[in-house]
Amino acid sequence: MTRVLVVEDDAQLARALVINLQARQYTVDAAPDGGTALRLVAAEQPDMILLDLGLPDMDGIDVIKALRGWSRAPVLVLSARSGSEDKIRALDAGADDYMTKPFSMDELLARLRAATRRTRESPPPTHTAMVVSTDVFTIDLLAKKVRRADRDVRLTPTEWHLLEILVNHPGVLVSQRRLLTEVWGPSYSGKTNYLRVYMAQLRRKLEADPAHPRHLITEPGMGYRFEA
Structure with a gap:
């Protein structure tokens, strides 16, 4: 509908x-x-x-x-x-x-x-490339690996799931509720503190300056988006 x-x-x-x-x-x-x-x-x-x-x-x-x-x-x-x-x-x-x-x-x-x-x-958007590169880190979606400075970055399954959703929608805001529902389940749709904690962890592992992220962007009160 x-x-x-x-x-x-x-x-x-x-x-x-x-x-x-x-x-x-x-x-x-x-x-x-x-x-x-x-x-x-x-x-x-x-x-x-x-x-x-x-x-x-x-x-x-x-x-x-x-x-x-x-x-x-x-x-x-x-x-x-x-x-x-x-x-x-x-x-x-x-x-x-x-x-x-x-x-x-x-x-x-x-x-x-x-x-x-x-x-x-309208034709559907082309699928995200299997390897996504930024100026700081590289994400291999098929192998489920992230590398930074020629070293593998260890992500927890939850961190990977969040990152994968965002990277598969480059430049598009993904709502807090959608992320919470897809990663933790419908009963967690209001637990926005979960997102803050895990997104902070991802930024510490991936961003050159976690306090001023360039790739994992917050839209306050709405959600998050990935910018390559």
């Missing part, structure tokens, strides 16, 4: 969008501001984002820019801003489509279907 995130501070409009989407068998989350939206994208990984630009805590353009650092989910802007400059800024920031308020619900649904269809028809 397609999951949609509605980012809208107008409670009445947000409710109307949620009701209409749920009636058409979409799974829907809602966020009243940009900060909540970013946390929900990290946690729920929606297939589509409907985004208002006039949010109470940050401009919607900044939300798009933040998302495009780690999410490829299509973004359909729903905004009262009708000027061409606003549309250009949103599209240049990474939005996939733009609709001006007020809008027809039928047209919105049609554009939503088109965006999700394009996403499904």
Whole structure:
């Protein structure tokens, strides 16, 4: 089932969008501001984002820019801003489509279907190379080995599992909940202290400067990502 995130501070409009989407068998989350939206994208990984630009805590353009650092989910802007400059800024920031308020619900649904269809028809990303190299360490995913300064780095099974998940999604934010669920199981989905401890251990073993990591990056309150 397609999951949609509605980012809208107008409670009445947000409710109307949620009701209409749920009636058409979409799974829907809602966020009243940009900060909540970013946390929900990290946690729920929606297939589509409907985004208002006039949010109470940050401009919607900044939300798009933040998302495009780690999410490829299509973004359909729903905004009262009708000027061409606003549309250009949103599209240049990474939005996939733009609709001006007020809008027809039928047209919105049609554009939503088109965006999700394009996403499904896009070729899947190529699999991560079996050997991934950084300026400090090298990871052999097939042999399950890590080398640094021409020496093998000893990782525990848990450390390896975390590293493997992140390396297989280069440049993409992996949510805390997903990491906890995949490594420790569903009952540990809220144990974020586990991640802090193990990620700190990985950084001590792999990063040149663990206090200022370049490859194992934290997105506070959301998750982690690997940058080669």
